[in-house]
Amino acid sequence: MVLDPTKHADWEIAQEAESRMKTVYQIGEELGLEKEELLPYGHYVAKLDYRRILDRLGDKPDGKYVDVTAITPTPLGEGKSTSAMGLVEGLGKRNKSVIGAIRQPSGGPTMNIKGSAAGGGLAQCIPLNEFSLGLTGDINAIMNAHNLGMVALTSRMQHEANYTDEQLAKRNLKRLDIHPKKVEFRWIIDFCAQALRNITIGIGGKSDGFTMQSSFGIAVSSEIMAILAVATDLADMRRRIGKIVVAYDKQDRPITTADLEVDGAMTAWMVQAINPNLMQTIEGQPVLVHAGPFANIAIGQSSVIADRVGLKLADYNVTESGFGADIGFEKFWNLKCRYSGNKPNCAVVVATIRALKCHGGAPIPIPGKPMPQEYKSENVAWVEAGTQNLLHHIQTVKKAGINPVVCINAFYTDTDNEIKAVRRLCEDAGARVAVSKHWELGGEGALEFADAVIDACEEPNDFKFLYELDTPLEKRIELIAKEVYGADGVSYSADAAAKLKRLSADPDMATMGTCMVKTHLSLSHDPKVKGVPKGWTLPVSDILTYKGAGFVVPVAGAISLMPGTGSDPAYRRVDVDLESGRVTGVF
Secondary structure (H helix, E strand, O other): OOOOOOOOOHHHHHHHHHOOOOOHHHHHHHHOOOHHHEEEOOOOOEEEOHHHHHHHHOOOOOOEEEEEEEOOOOOOOOOHHHHHHHHHHHHHHOOOOEEEEEOOOOHHHHOOOOOOOOEEOOEEEEOHHHHHOOOOOHHHHHHHHHHHHHHHHHHHHHHHHHOOHHHHHHOOOOOOOEEEEEEOOOEEEOOOOHHHOOEEEOOOOHHHOOOEEEOEEEHHHOHHHHHHHHOOOHHHHHHHHHOOEEEEEOOOOEEEOOOOOOHHHHHHOOOOOOOOEEEEEOOOOEEEEOOOOOOOOOOOEOOHHHHHHHHHHOOEEEEEEOOOHHHHHHHHHHHHHHHHOOOOOEEEEEEOHHHHHHHHOOOOOOOOOOOOHHHHOOOHHHHHHHHHHHHHHHHHHHHOOOOOEEEEEOOOOOOHHHHHHHHHHHHHOOOEEEEEOHHHHHHHHHHHHHHHHHHHHOOOOOOOOOOOOOOOHHHHHHHHHHHHHOOOEEEEOHHHHHHHHHHHOOHHHHHOEEOOEOOOOOOOOOOOOOOOOOOOEEEEEEEEEEOOOOEEEEEEOOOOOOOOOOOOOHHHHOEEOOOOOOEEOOO
């Protein structure tokens, strides 16, 4: 079968490539892994014993560290995961020792509209079905750990309502006096289930729980998922899980999982999940898949542990940050690199002609509906106008002290004039530019892209954070809003202003990063506003505290931690071949 992305669906390409993929034993041998460091889950997926690897290779110099980010995406996405896989394949074609590091997909988008985030065309991570449908169970472990914390909280509230202090003491319990209207925790499930956004629990008698309002979030929004992304080892994970604030008492003091004495059991669910998963591109290069937090509501990065392992095992470690550089790269820059201590050698900003047209005035495409006719013909004026969004993200990367590589993620429908316009404007802004056809041609189509990254990695940079941890919280938020988003300033709701005042006086603030929550579809808080908006103020409606992950989380605009499933979801096209047992239709 000749693989042709213009004729074959991603799952068909993946299925054919899987017929000749390497075993994890072969990949492990190529990486120089010792037998005990490889923990197979079948023949084509494995976990890696990160502790053994890092103990053995601790003195080995790190490889080059490359982050892949993007312009502000359209609702259809701009091929960032595809470009990350294409870069890994291109570096492989240049005979470089390379490893990828990406996030595990959530079942919500996989069964809804966005797909599984394995890449696309001839630049994918395989085996696709295993990647998309649970992998080695990390997200299940997160759900069990998280929901056990919720069980501990709600059952404690029930028992404190039913028993006197003396009765609690006989059970070796002390009254925590949890305020039923100040519960921070919620249940989680790994689907887009809007019907569970607001629920009532504990209906029935006194043995049926404590009656109160509650809710569900999607699993990848869990603080435990964020902890998996930033933890440096099991001891660090255990410490962080014990600091999760689940509620406040009636004196407004925080109640943690450690107060509920559930933090050890929650960590027990995560012992295997802390090990990264080993997979491969369709051209056989190794890929580490670990953690899966969204970037608009969480940190949006694969794990620190996966990067530490990748930097020891290969000469190039290519990781990916969620959504545009205003969200994913900003959190890579100021959170992930701060926690890991790793300094990037290069950052890639991915753009498509389609997205640039959208930012330049073309109609906004709607997932599940035909692409507007305006995208099917050349329009250099729209592309030039939309490139202002790309130039904004180039400047964001430069503020981190890095000269970026722009990857034009090219499609066969793009015209030479459109591509030349983007190249000219970006080179005038001082960025390297590479046209890459990895979606259509795989690694052979990514050679210019790979060469640009190799050159950029040899260039010294002056990497620096946007803020230091002793910078006051209000100033941090202002810096991100102005320097990264392009806002004129920040406004606060009354509730957010009160929390800002309280948090600013908290000595723990000096150890916590700032993880903004904002729409990914615009530089502003309004998803309908494209391009580079001017003359606007960022409205902060709330400020959450994730002490376990180590984040203060300002919330800008209307963001839900539980997405909804659309009217034409992907699950309508997923099925099983009853003869082979192979899943079909996942994309």
